[in-house]
Amino acid sequence: MKTLLALCSVLLLTGRCSAQTPQKCQTPRLLSGSMSLSTQDGQVWAVAKYIYDALGQRIRLWETGHVQNKSLYVDLLFLFKKGVVYTIDDRNQTCQKNPLSDQFHPFHIPHNASLQSQVILGGSSSRKEGLLVNTWKGDVPEIGGAGGTS
Template sequence: MKSLLSLALLLLFTGSCSAQKPHRCRTPPLLSGSLSVSAREGQDWAIAKYRYDAIGQRIRVWEFGHVDDRSFHLNMLFLFREGVVYSISYRNKTCQKNPLHTAFHPSHIPHNASLQSQVVLGGSSGPGEGLLVNTWTGDVPETGGKYMATVTEFGCIPVSTLYYTEQRGWMVTTYFNGVRGVEDPGEFIPPPFCDDVQTEEEMLDFYSALSEESMFNML
């Protein structure tokens, strides 16, 4: 996979850094940004905007991409405290509401993750030329997968994640334009045409809700 090779080369040539010993960290409780995902050697891909609220246990996702030779668009709102997920179409003024099975898990480096390296992405010759990041690795017993997660040393902002499953192989997620906070909290409120929608019987978890259309694992 070209993207995987590029990341491997990037980590190889950036070298190590002599800063303080990296520590496992937790992503800021309010975060906005964008991400891209690719799998199956780039045959499947998606680009998304997201809003993350660990305080209210809410996630909003706007996503488009190409999977299994077809294009898709998603607009989803996950309300973990209420136990529901909305699939929203503003174009058609329609809304689907499903029970949400998954409990909310704040984005963080797991306690059993192992530090692989601390490097400077970009340059280290002068201030502002590079970004100090930590890369952690670990297993996901629930899925039998494994991951490699890179976050900034200062702030614990996600940079990239490599995630492996037998079904999809390696999936590469790159995060960009991350900003602390959520500018418009109203984005976590379902639109009025969702008010009278009946809850579907099918129960979803966070990953299956996204994979219904995109088959991608996100955060």
């Protein structure tokens, strides 16, 4: 009888844990990352790195790539509080300062977002070996956009 009771308790706890749905989380205020894209034929490709600072309302973006048989290199620093964007050209040792009229929009998971998928980056065979990533999709009407975020 005790064995049956213990087995029922384990099954109940297992069912409760597996029934938990992912919850939307707060986006970090400071983060960095990278992204890449390419066409199947390899004619267009780009790699970008970014540093995001929601506290100082700043974004730094480096992008390199190949489009229409031309090399592309962009280095931008967006200072939203000051209303300025700098275009930096390391090759020519120049820096161009331009006005920035757009407002800062913090990264976030939209309020109406729905869970699209879950993946584990890294290994999943041992505890604390991988990173569980939830991908959300939703509209951001305040900036006129739709799309996804992780």
